[in-house]
Amino acid sequence: MVEPGDDELIAAVARGDPSALVGLYDRFGRLAFGLAYRILEDASLAEETVQDAFMQVWRRADTFDPTRGGNVRAWLLTVVHNRAIDARRRYLDRRPRPVPLENVEAVLSVPDVWREVSIRLTRDEVRAAVDTLPAEQKQAIELAYFEGLTHQEIAQRTEVPLGTIKGRLRLGLKKMHTVLSAPADAHGHDGRAHQGGERGT
Amino acid sequence: MDTMDGRTRVGNVEPRGTRRDHQHYEDLLGAVALGAATPEERQLVLAHASTCVACQAELSELWAVVTALPLAVDEREPSPILRYRIQSALQHESVREQTTEREEPARPAERPDEPPAPTTVREMRPRSRAVWLWATAALVLLVVSAGLVLWNITLQRDQDQERDAGGETIAVQLASPAPGSGAELAYFEDRGVFMLSVHDLPEVAEDEVYQVWLIGDDGAPPVPVGAFGESTSEVAVAADRARYQTLAVTVEPGPLGSPGPTSDPILVAQLDPAAS
């Protein structure tokens, strides 16, 4: 028996099939909850956030467009992240978020070459990439991503000039991009990813 | 707004398309990708990127990295109640939406291990299906409520023996345990019966009941399988454990309860043997 792929599940959700959403939850619920918990540090708030996020996925699945290079896991986690940061700023920091993230998401599409990369990425690979960063770049990115701080807030918190913080955010992400895009030699692949047909089941 | 650094002042922008412009926006790409820039900055950067190939390419790359960041986090097991709450929220949405939909005869969910039943209705409308199940559930409720009384009587005298005969104990979680309250759940495979025994649950109002639900793993709405009024009770539920993943109890309007849960569960048990 073949498990339905993520794209099939999200398509079924878009057609209004509740079991497909539960299927996505069974697949990504632990990751979603891990992310929300990391941001909120509170289990019940994190659960509420994950529920919110999945209901948003339920209502907006028809806007998911895999041909724009997205992948379901990344999209779903982006929704969870947005919700969790909103909740963190609203309930924990008492400072509503100045920018909803959705707009960036809507404007940008992920480069085609990245799709393959991002679907196969594992926790260890992303962690390894984060660990290649100098400590101050890593800290700046974590404050922005997991605490939802703006560049100005990071500058204040770390007592570092704003221009430096902008540089750290950009250089850190660039470095991670380089590391994550490198051929996956570590997995014993031969690195020639464009032979075609290797994703068939 | 951005007074810490004159270079990012919004009102102070260079004429369009200059090299310094590009450099200025380029500096902001990381912050924009991470959602850490001000709204004004983001707007300006996106406008610039729509005409600057280099910035557009880089922004896409950085954004792609941002979408991978959550993978660095440790997975974490949420409480089983969360899955239940999502299922029941889905049910509510489905029921709400059905008013606009013309119903067609729907059939139960296909089981993945069976070949799809031959049908001419190629495109099944799942929301109609949910409604159909919803209606079925109401019917089941009536039947089972009546049946439960019998079960209670017939099982009463066997209970002690049954317990000794060794039903399999299943872990139960109380949502907010009142002092002294408790619950036990056992499954007797040979008879296909769950025995749920609760004591000193939080009291319900006179016009409310505790209602028991079984929830499958196919996304179908929770099935009502019985209701009881006493905070200390013992109820039997005849059901095939393999078909359900969760048993839950909610407080509902009496005397029969609701066709679908209207409140968060006060008690939840994961039925999957692998989960316990």
Ligand SMILES: [Zn+2]
């Ligand atoms: Zn540019």
